[in-house]
Amino acid sequence: MSEAAxxxxxxxxxxxxEPGDSxxxxxxxxxxxxxxxxxxxxxxxxxxxxxxxxxxxxxxGSRNMTMYGRxxxxxxxxxxxxxGITVVSGFMYGIDATAHASCVEFGGKTVAVMPxxxxxxxxxxxxxxxxxILQNGGLVLSEYDEEFPPCVWTYPRRNRIVAGLCKxxxxxxxxxxxxxxxxxxxxxxxxxxxxxxPGPVTSLVSAGTLKLIKEGADMVCSAEDLMRLLxxxxxxxxxxxxxxxxxxxxxxxxxxxxxVLGKEPLDISxxxxxxxxxxxxxxxxxxxxxxxxxxxxxxxxxxxx
Amino acid sequence: xxxKINSIAxxxxxxxxxxxxxxxxxxxxxxxxxxxxxxxxxxxSKERIKTAIQNSGIEFPSSKKITVNLAPAGMPKEGTFYDLxxxxxxxxxxxxxxxxxxxxxxxxxSLDGSLxxxxxxxxxxxxxxxxxxxxxxxxxxxxxxAAVFTGINVYGLSTMGELVSHxxxxxxxxxxxxxxxxxxxxxxxxxxxEVVGQEYAKRALEIAAAGGHNVLLIGSPGVGKTMLSRxxxxxxxxxxxxxxxxVTKIYSVTxxxxxxxxxxxxxxxxxxxxxxxxxxxxxxxxxxxxxxxxxxxxxxxxxxEFTEFHKDIIEALxxxxxxxxxxxxxSSMSVELPCRFLLLAACNxxxxxxxxxxxxxxxxxxxxxxxxxxxxxxxxxxRIDIVCRMRDFELKxxxxxxxxxxxxxxxxxxxxxxxxxxxxxxxxxxxxxxxVGTVLNSEMTNMQVGLHANLSVEAKVLLNRAVESYGLSxxxxxxxxxxxxxxxxxxxxxxxxxxxxxxxxxxxxxxx
Numbered sequence: 009m010s011e012a013a014x015x016x017x018x019x020x021x022x023x024x025x026e027p028g029d030s031x032x033x034x035x036x037x038x039x040x041x042x043x044x045x046x047x048x049x050x051x052x053x054x055x056x057x058x059x060x061x062x063x064x065x066x067x068x069g070s071r072n073m074t075m076y077g078r079x080x081x082x083x084x085x086x087x088x089x090x091x092g093i094t095v096v097s098g099f100m101y102g103i104d105a106t107a108h109a110s111c112v113e114f115g116g117k118t119v120a121v122m123p124x125x126x127x128x129x130x131x132x133x134x135x136x137x138x139x140x141i142l143q144n145g146g147l148v149l150s151e152y153d154e155e156f157p158p159c160v161w162t163y164p165r166r167n168r169i170v171a172g173l174c175k176x177x178x179x180x181x182x183x184x185x186x187x188x189x190x191x192x193x194x195x196x197x198x199x200x201x202x203x204x205x206p207g208p209v210t211s212l213v214s215a216g217t218l219k220l221i222k223e224g225a226d227m228v229c230s231a232e233d234l235m236r237l238l239x240x241x242x243x244x245x246x247x248x249x250x251x252x253x254x255x256x257x258x259x260x261x262x263x264x265x266x267x268v269l270g271k272e273p274l275d276i277s278x279x280x281x282x283x284x285x286x287x288x289x290x291x292x293x294x295x296x297x298x299x300x301x302x303x304x305x306x307x308x309x310x311x312x313x
Numbered sequence: 314x315x316x317k318i319n320s321i322a323x324x325x326x327x328x329x330x331x332x333x334x335x336x337x338x339x340x341x342x343x344x345x346x347x348x349x350x351x352x353x354x355x356x357x358s359k360e361r362i363k364t365a366i367q368n369s370g371i372e373f374p375s376s377k378k379i380t381v382n383l384a385p386a387g388m389p390k391e392g393t394f395y396d397l398x399x400x401x402x403x404x405x406x407x408x409x410x411x412x413x414x415x416x417x418x419x420x421x422x423s424l425d426g427s428l429x430x431x432x433x434x435x436x437x438x439x440x441x442x443x444x445x446x447x448x449x450x451x452x453x454x455x456x457x458x459a460a461v462f463t464g465i466n467v468y469g470l471s472t473m474g475e476l477v478s479h480x481x482x483x484x485x486x487x488x489x490x491x492x493x494x495x496x497x498x499x500x501x502x503x504x505x506x507e508v509v510g511q512e513y514a515k516r517a518l519e520i521a522a523a524g525g526h527n528v529l530l531i532g533s534p535g536v537g538k539t540m541l542s543r544x545x546x547x548x549x550x551x552x553x554x555x556x557x558x559x560v561t562k563i564y565s566v567t568x569x570x571x572x573x574x575x576x577x578x579x580x581x582x583x584x585x586x587x588x589x590x591x592x593x594x595x596x597x598x599x600x601x602x603x604x605x606x607x608x609x610x611x612x613x614x615x616x617x618e619f620t621e622f623h624k625d626i627i628e629a630l631x632x633x634x635x636x637x638x639x640x641x642x643x644s645s646m647s648v649e650l651p652c653r654f655l656l657l658a659a660c661n662x663x664x665x666x667x668x669x670x671x672x673x674x675x676x677x678x679x680x681x682x683x684x685x686x687x688x689x690x691x692x693x694x695x696r697i698d699i700v701c702r703m704r705d706f707e708l709k710x711x712x713x714x715x716x717x718x719x720x721x722x723x724x725x726x727x728x729x730x731x732x733x734x735x736x737x738x739x740x741x742x743x744x745x746x747x748x749v750g751t752v753l754n755s756e757m758t759n760m761q762v763g764l765h766a767n768l769s770v771e772a773k774v775l776l777n778r779a780v781e782s783y784g785l786s787x788x789x790x791x792x793x794x795x796x797x798x799x800x801x802x803x804x805x806x807x808x809x810x811x812x813x814x815x816x817x818x819x820x821x822x823x824x825x
Contacts, residue, residue: 071679101679131680212674275704276819277513287516288800288816295815299778307662307669308531308702 020053020142022126024153037061043172043198047151050169051126054147060117064094065238066170066195068188069103069180070213075273075311077103077181077213080205082110084178087231089116091240096121096173098166098191099138099148101131103180108146109137118146119173123166125156167191176201176238178228182216189216192225203228203237261285261293266302266312273309316406319417319446320383320398321437322390325601325641325648326562328436330444333395334382335402341378347399349383352391361422362400369426369473374407389645391600393421394431397450397476404477413480416448417441420455426473428452432568434459435561441465450476453489454572458565460491461576491575511537517701517820519731522548523738524799525753526792527634527656527696529619529689532703533670538659542615545657546582548732549613550739556611556752559651563603563610581612583654587621594626595633601641601648606633609654611752619658620688627693630656634696637756653756656697660689669704698755698792699820738802754799762791766798771811779818793817 025035026049035056040046065088069077085107088095095111097104099120111118120141124130126148129138141148151169152162167187171177171194179202182188192202202225207214221227228234261283268274268282280290294310297303304313315336321328345359366373381399383390397420405412412418419437421429434451438459441449448466449459456469469489470476478484514530518541521528530538552560561577564570570577585594585605596604606614616622633639637653663682667673677685694700742753745765751757757765768776780790796817797809806813 072675210671275513275702277511277704280512281510287512288812291513291516291819292812292815295779295818299775299782308704309669 022051022053022153024049024051025056026050037173039064039175040169040172043168045168046172047169049153050149050151051153052147052149053126054142055145056147057117057145060094060119060147061173062094063092064096064119064174066096066174066177066191067103067107067180068097068167068170068177068182068191069107070182070186070188070216071100071102072183072213073102073106073181074211074213075306075309076207076211078106079311079313081106081180084180084205084228084231084234085110085116086114087235089114091235091238092116093238093240094119096170098123098163098170098187099130099134100187101134103188105134105137107180108141112137112140112144112146115144120146120148121166121169121173122148122150122152122158123162124150124158125152125154126150127153127155128157130158163187164190168194171195171198171200174200176203178203178205178234179217179220179225180205181207181211181213182220183213184215184219186213186216189220192220201226201237203234205229262297262302265290265293265297269303269310269312273311275308276310279310314406314409316402316412318398318402318405318412319415319444320395320419321417321440321444322383322388323392323433323436323566323600324646325650326436326566326603326607327648328440328444329388331388331390332384333398333402334384335399335406336380336382337374337403337406338378338380343376343378345379345381347381347383349381349386350389351383351395352389354393355383355390355395358393358396358399358422361396361424362403364424365396365422365426365473366400366404368424369477371404371473371477372407374403377407379403389600392433394419394433394437396420396422397428397473400473401450401476401480405480408481410480413448413450415446416450417446418450418476420450420452420470422473428454428470428472430454430572432570433566435461435565435570438462438465438467439558439562456489457491457573457575458561458570460489461561511541511703514541514701514703515731517699518545518548519735520796520799520803520820521545521655521657521699522550523735523754523803524742524796525655525755526698526796526799527755528658528699528701529694529697530657530659530701530703531662532659533661533668533673533705534666536703536705538703539617542584542617542657542659544728545615546580546613548728548735549580550736551578552580552611553743553752560611563607563651567603567608569608581609582615583609583612584615584617587616587618587623589622589626591623591626591629595629595639596641596648596650596652599643601643601646601650603650606630606639606652606654607650610651611653612655613657614654616656616658619660620685621660624688627688628690631692631696653752655755658697662702669702671705695786695788698796701820734803737805738799741802741805754795754802757795757798759791762794762798766794766809767807768794768797768809768814769811772797772809772814775811776814776818779814783818785821789821793821796820 027036027041081103094117095107096119097107108118129135167190171191177192177195179188179192195202204217204220204225205228226237280287303310318333320331320333322331363373398418401418421431423429430452434455435458438449450468453469453471456467460467467489468486479486532538557576557578564577583605592598594604596607633652638649638651640649662668663677664685665676668675797813800813800816801809
């Protein structure tokens with residue numbers, strides 16, 4: 009592993025907790041002790057605030073996140089943060105990283121369970137996110153010490169901790185052979201609630217979540233669904249409600265663009281065909297909408313943000 | 314007797330005057346020597362010259378000591394065009410006649426005494442007056458190249474014998490008259506313009522063609538990147554006379570003008586394969602020859618599969634793209650070659666190519682894609698004015714509007730309109746930069762941007778807002794203004810208004 013992956017241990021000291029600790033009061037999460045293969049020792053960085061492990065929900069998903077997955081993750085995590093629920097995930101890029109990042113952004117509590125030694129950052133290029141988590145009162149956990157490298161078998165073992173810490177696991181996007189399905193499998197084994205977000209049947213990264221729903225997982229279509237399933241009433245979403253207010257001030261063409269993009273994300277050529285508007289004129293409108301923050305572009309596709 | 318004949322030596326795309334001194338001495342051991350750092354092709358010319366003179370029915374002074382010096386003697390010389398100069402010198406020296414005054418002799422000899430088409434004739438004629446000469450004798454096949462200049466006498470020869478008759482006064486040669494040849498490629502064929510959909514990319518290429526802006530097309534295999542690029546060469550406006558001279562110079566030196574060919578009037582379109590060598594791309598070798606970037610001067614350098622090119626080659630593009638010239642330095646010499654080209658690059662979104670495809674599954678992991686895109690380094694992307702993502706589209710029903718081109722009657726009036734707009738925009742730019750040396754909007758210096766690209770107040774506000782929210786570099790700022798200038802030119806507008814800026818932003822701000 010590259011040197012960049014090594015973490016500066018001066019600022020955030022590594023501590024450990026064991027299930028047998030009893031003085032003054034065990035930090036080891038009670039809920040994790042409920043699984044039959046609970047880790048004998050856990051290393052962690054950051055502070056364990058009271059109640060951190062009392063109400064945890066895992067938000068996991070595909071590495072190959074789509075814009076849809078990103079939007080949904082942010083939206084649902086914001087509801088979890090508002091409800092004071094701790095968001096647990098696996099720190100992998102894609103949905104996991106988005107879940108952590110959104111949680112930091114919305115001021116919620118988050119726990120990252122690493123597949124490698126506690127002194128390593130994996131994947132290394134997410135160092136900034138790692139620091140963000142710790143600086144905002146989050147927690148980084150691992151059952152491996154030092155610079156134990158991540159390997160094929162540490163990922164599923166990490167997933168068992170993710171599932172074991174939480175009373176429910178939410179899968180946002182997952183391919184057919186995704187590691188998130190392993191997490192969901194553990195959750196089911198441990199008697200935790202499994203929830204999944206549906207997606208288009210044509211999407212490769214929704215194949216796994218749709219499979220979970222077919223097998224009986226709870227379907228989550230909105231923040232309300234999620235909070236109701238978690239027994240939190242209706243719940244609320246922080247921010248994200250600006251589209252309506254801006255919409256009043258938009259001209260006719262912009263309204264048309266938003267309504268079309270609201271149905272499905274499109275690239276500019278297709279949009280011009282559908283709206284029957286020339287590219288130059290449409291480009292001007294797209295720039296204005298992007299600058300207003302109403303739509304956003306990713307890899308050539310336009311989305312309503 | 315000693316005879317001095319004028320000739321040149323080629324350095325990159327410039328020439329220096331060389332004097333070919335031929336001395337025939339009766340005393341001394343019979344020999345034929347060429348000195349003055351000739352390379353292999355000149356050293357071998359001894360046999361060609363001797364045989365050609367004999368086969369022309371002229372006596373070769375075999376029993377004399379012949380010494381040829383190429384002065385200045387310290388500079389290495391290369392090229393087969395010295396044949397005629399040396400042969401003329403030998404004939405004149407052996408017959409005791411004076412060679413024609415203020416004349417240059419240029420051309421390669423064949424064993425039968427005829428003259429072959431020789432590279433560099435255009436260059437020789439171009440600098441003829443500069444080095445103080447009036448007439449040039451060269452192969453008939455190369456005469457058309459040289460005869461584009463007025464004020465000089467061009468004599469096209471088919472054999473050595475003709476020259477000797479002319480020198481000895483037996484027969485007077487008439488100066489050659491240029492027969493202009495239109496080398497412009499035929500207009501865009503209908504087939505090439507049948508790229509389905511992709512109106513966004515077509516508009517991007519229209520702007521690029523009008524203002525000479527660099528373009529990057531990204532898209533899955535089969536979306537039409539290569540086809541659009543082929544169409545692009547037909548959308549370009551013809552070269553101006555000044556540009557035509559610059560381009561012909563390079564093509565003449567590299568021997569890319571066919572026998573009987575003349576000025577190049579169509580913009581070059583170079584499409585090197587990604588296995589191209591460094592020297593073949595930038596220029597180099599010994600002697601230094603122009604590479605692909607110089608051959609694309611005033612034209613298009615099309616780099617298909619951009620990410621497959623060697624990293625060194627991609628990075629080497631930085632300075633030439635900015636300056637429009639490349640300086641190649643070797644221990645023995647330094648040569649400056651022009652390379653003001655339009656970069657048209659095309660690549661896939663990921664290693665397997667199907668990241669954005671609606672149906673084919675992408676086999677790349679996220680780090681794979683990131684590694685792939687790292688090849689498009691920041692500095693290179695910063696120099697590309699127009700980034701265009703091409704998505705494939707889902708064919709929903711056979712009669713869907715998407716398949717038919719804009720004009721349902723099957724003719725391509727659309728493309729003709731585009732070409733008309735591009736030509737008109739070129740005319741506007743020609744007028745704007747009259748006599749400044751700049752030709753297209755993309756070449757404007759920052760000072761010229763301030764002079765010619767007047768932004769309305771609203772446009773300025775919009776651009777500043779975009780710079781802030783997208784974190785654009787200073788170079789990007791100017792690039793956007795330049796593209797906006799071209800968009801305004803395409804629409805015939807004087808000042809740059811917010812819509813022009815907004816459209817230009819579309820092509821720049823897209824994140825990679």
